[in-house]
Amino acid sequence: MNALRRWLPPILLIVALFGLWQLAASSGFLAERLNLEDFLVPSPSQIFEVLWQDRDLIAENAWVTLIEIVAGFAVALIVGLVAAALLHMSDLLRRTSYPVIVASQTIPIIVIAPVLVVWFGYGIGPKLAIIALICFFPIAVNTLDGLRSVDPDSVKMMRTLYASRWQIFRRVEIPTALPYAFSGAKIAVAVSVIGAVFGEWAGSEKGLGHLMLQDNAQLMTDRLFAAVFVLSAIAIVLFALIGLLERKILRWR
Amino acid sequence: MTASLTGRGVGHDFGGVTALDRLDFDVPAGEILAVVGPSGCGKSTLLELLCGLLDPARGTIEVDGRTGAGERLERCAYMPQTDCLLPWYSAIDNAGLALRNRGASRAEARERAGALFGQFGLGGFEDSRPDELSGGMRQRVAFLRTLLSEKDVLLLDEPFAALDAITRGELQEWLRPVMAAERRTVVLVTHDVEEALYLGDRVAVMSPRPGRIIDLVESPAGEDPSRAATVTAPAFTALRQRILSRLTGAAEGVTRR
Numbered sequence: 001m002n003a004l005r006r007w008l009p010p011i012l013l014i015v016a017l018f019g020l021w022q023l024a025a026s027s028g029f030l031a032e033r034l035n036l037e038d039f040l041v042p043s044p045s046q047i048f049e050v051l052w053q054d055r056d057l058i059a060e061n062a063w064v065t066l067i068e069i070v071a072g073f074a075v076a077l078i079v080g081l082v083a084a085a086l087l088h089m090s091d092l093l094r095r096t097s098y099p100v101i102v103a104s105q106t107i108p109i110i111v112i113a114p115v116l117v118v119w120f121g122y123g124i125g126p127k128l129a130i131i132a133l134i135c136f137f138p139i140a141v142n143t144l145d146g147l148r149s150v151d152p153d154s155v156k157m158m159r160t161l162y163a164s165r166w167q168i169f170r171r172v173e174i175p176t177a178l179p180y181a182f183s184g185a186k187i188a189v190a191v192s193v194i195g196a197v198f199g200e201w202a203g204s205e206k207g208l209g210h211l212m213l214q215d216n217a218q219l220m221t222d223r224l225f226a227a228v229f230v231l232s233a234i235a236i237v238l239f240a241l242i243g244l245l246e247r248k249i250l251r252w253r
Numbered sequence: 254m255t256a257s258l259t260g261r262g263v264g265h266d267f268g269g270v271t272a273l274d275r276l277d278f279d280v281p282a283g284e285i286l287a288v289v290g291p292s293g294c295g296k297s298t299l300l301e302l303l304c305g306l307l308d309p310a311r312g313t314i315e316v317d318g319r320t321g322a323g324e325r326l327e328r329c330a331y332m333p334q335t336d337c338l339l340p341w342y343s344a345i346d347n348a349g350l351a352l353r354n355r356g357a358s359r360a361e362a363r364e365r366a367g368a369l370f371g372q373f374g375l376g377g378f379e380d381s382r383p384d385e386l387s388g389g390m391r392q393r394v395a396f397l398r399t400l401l402s403e404k405d406v407l408l409l410d411e412p413f414a415a416l417d418a419i420t421r422g423e424l425q426e427w428l429r430p431v432m433a434a435e436r437r438t439v440v441l442v443t444h445d446v447e448e449a450l451y452l453g454d455r456v457a458v459m460s461p462r463p464g465r466i467i468d469l470v471e472s473p474a475g476e477d478p479s480r481a482a483t484v485t486a487p488a489f490t491a492l493r494q495r496i497l498s499r500l501t502g503a504a505e506g507v508t509r510r
Contacts, residue, residue, distance in 0.1 A: 157331060160331040161350055161351035167353075252341045
């Protein structure tokens with residue numbers, strides 16, 4: 001009952017949106033309005049048909065992209081959490097490196113991606129770098145904010161109860177920062193998908209981004225949308241997994 | 254195993270503002286000293302100075318004859334104004350924090366804290382999360398956590414300020430015999446004159462900022478265990494009147510200036 005109440009509204013919304021789209025596309029309304037050929041404006045039913053027909057091809061490419069996302073996200077998670085802890089521990093480090101961290105987010109990824117491919121080749125390396133670069137920021141900044149939001153009275157209390165620096169970190173600061181870290185991770189996983197596509201556009205032999213590029217060139221708009229659907233599904237599932245983990249770990253909230 | 258507290262010419266500033274000035278005090282081992290004063294007179298700062306979280310800008314503080322901040326920190330346990338129960342631990346794990354910090358296993362800490370839960374009116378709530386406890390119970394867990402540090406000096410910062418009047422009275426009545434049995438040196442900061450007189454052996458009255466001790470009052474040694482009888486005894490109400498007039502007199506002195 002609870003699960004139903006939770007999942008019914010978003011499912012209804014998606015069905016309604018698809019319904020509208022289906023109506024607008026299959027009636028020829030969209031194509032006429034946009035002054036385009038029918039096949040350039042596929043309806044959801046056509047997209048799902050292609051998704052089923054080309055399922056092997058799409059799955060193969062989705063698998064490559066999924067691995068890139070998970071690995072890139074994992075790198076960003078580890079680097080982001082460690083960076084947040086270090087910046088929290090050292091005022092000097094925080095003051096010196098915060099501007100650099102912010103600057104790292106101003107790098108226009110679309111422009112830098114081809115350069116990374118020139119440097120590191122067509123393998124998984126540049127994709128990992130791009131995804132990690134995008135994901136690192138929300139994880140590190142949120143976690144650092146969380147660590148800095150610790151109640152100073154709780155730290156004082158712990159200090160008079162024999163706590164070492166490490167014990168304060170483990171028993172007070174980490175649990176305080178965890179909800180923030182999860183927020184950062186959720187933002188990161190949602191944008192990681194875009195990072196993967198950028199990386200693949202810049203140069204790749206496989207992956208959903210690569211497939212989209214081909215579909216675009218061949219005017220296979222229906223399969224392009226099919227790839228977008230799969231990409232969205234990946235993002236939603238990963239997001240939900242982190243949410244699930246969050247509820248399991250943050251039992252006190 | 255108790256320790257005495259001494260202060261000589263203690264003063265402290267925050268950002269150019271004098272918070273405390275020329276404070277002298279002697280708290281013999283085992284005494285409960287209540288400190289009353291208007292808000293912002295530096296009462297909380299005094300506690301942080303005593304337990305070595307801060308070092309005084311002027312003067313010296315001795316705890317059990319030791320003056321170093323680290324040495325003071327070793328001897329004092331501090332109960333902050335907010336209960337500071339950690340929401341990710343159950344009541345019993347919060348109570349046993351000091352034991353865990355000293356290396357006890359979780360099971361050991363739970364056993365030692367749990368042995369006192371009934372006596373603290375917390376029986377059956379061992380595994381409750383802090384947000385499942387009433388305000389009064391939270392304060393009792395926080396006090397138990399402070400006691401279990403097994404330190405000689407307890408510093409209590411407005412322990413009941415967040416509670417409603419009825420719960421506050423009940424907790425005061427509960428705390429008095431508990432502190433008497435513990436025989437530790439206690440400094441209790443409060444802005445509630447009645448609470449100060451009821452729980453303290455002596456009451457130090459502080460002026461508005463910069464905080465100074467402007468009066469020192471012996472609490473009437475009421476043997477009557479009931480709070481209602483104690484706080485309505487003539488000797489008690491007379492002293493309460495005296496302290497209140499000292500406090501308002503000090504406040505007027507400031508406004509006139």
